[in-house]
Amino acid sequence: MTLLYIPERRAATPWHRLDPLTRLTVGVATMLAAVLLGGVICPLLLASVAVVLPAALAGVLRDVLRTGLLLALPLAVSVVIVNVLFATGTTEQGIAIAAEVVVRVLTMAAAAVLFYATTRPSELVASLQYHGASPRLTFVIHNGVAMIPRLAERAREVTAAQRARGLDTEGSWPRRARGVLAVAAPTVLGAVREVEARTLALETRAFARPGSRTVLWPPHDTAGQRVARWGILVALLVLFVARISGAPLPC
């Protein structure tokens, strides 16, 4: 499964050239809108415009669809089983509800993967700092994004070390469960220690200094993008109000 940043294939694509804050706004708004929108057609249209089109522009369509499917698959399968096999109404009703939920989950997963696959964590941090976010907040966000591959790498190292010392990570399920415990504890404790050490290292480089700091490579923000970001937020707000007031949706 691809969970790391996918570098630009050719020269910078129009999508990659956008300010990361704009990409983040599109991603978060798509995920929220997927929840707010009803039916199957609306979320599909939303996914086409806000996920498929940008992913194609960025040259990562295949990766986004594949990873999005893999992420959504476990939840989608369970939703289908529960709604079709154990539906309180007719089977057709169960299928309709399952389809609605699956489309929403797929759209949300693909939107998250698109953002993750086209935005370097450092790019996002620089953009957020450029727009006035606190360094501590950006560091927390960055570590949230960068933590998954780092933890996976650490878990691989710990697994190799434990296997070298005779830990059996294959065979029956009870054995594997014992192996998971022996890997999980050092992985988590090691990660905590690493965070402590990194905190000291950041403090000594004036990371906690109040006031503005210099963004070496400012993001490519434009007036058009600023208008688009505000437009997306307003549209989301309108959708939310329409949804709670019971107004009919366009599709």
Place this chain on the structure above:
Amino acid sequence: MLTFRDVSYRYAGASRDCLHAVSLDVPAGRVTGLVGPSGAGKSTLCLIAGGLAPRVIGGRLIGEMRLDDEDVSGWPMHRLAEHVTSGLQDPAGQLSLVADTVFDEVAFGPANLGLRRDEILERASTAMRQVGIESLAGRDPRLLSGGQQQLVILAGLMAMRPRVLVLDEPVAHLDARGTREVLDAVAALSGTGTAVLMAEQRTSALASVADSLALVAGGNIVAQGSVAEVLDDAATVALGVEPLPEQRLRMRLRAAGLDPALLDAAPQDPAPLEPRA
């Protein structure tokens, strides 16, 4: 110059002090080394000197810490970091992780200081040149060797142009080549007028750059002086401090009933071998 006067420190939650009324001078343009057995208090002294204890890790500090005759005991961490910076043992654990290139990693500290962009670029370039890592500028710091990463960290600290640089076992994780590169960089840095305080278990590494040594044991500074004065003291070896190779040889000669002065009589610069016919 960084000065400690009667500094005692107790970690948060501890029942007794870890350092007891320590007094030490770290003069500008010189490397002051800290030697001593494990658990003696070297790293704690480094944490205090770098301002991290008690400001970041907590605990209770008594005594006075002065920077060029100004009492800095009450300064907040971010203010002290503009003048005193610290390097720790594990190079990978010190990377900011928000930089994709070595250049950005080195520029991270100056950028935090809010300096003008052109000054940051100049400082980062100069620091990388001083440490000899210009060729790594575009590389991902996370993918470098431990020695290279430690040089990147060192360059990042130098780019902040500190008056005092504190290094806690900076070569602990490095091979011989990485050790040499870091020590050369430290020596070059002290030549620019920066005061360097460096704790190190590997005595031979420390002796090659230090101008003076302080022997730490049981939370006290039990001896101070030149490298030779401190390391030649029998009490130093008795505390478990690794002797220098020549010192070890003298001890073995003495134990074997031979006169260690034999070493002084040996030619320092042997004549070159005759070429074979």
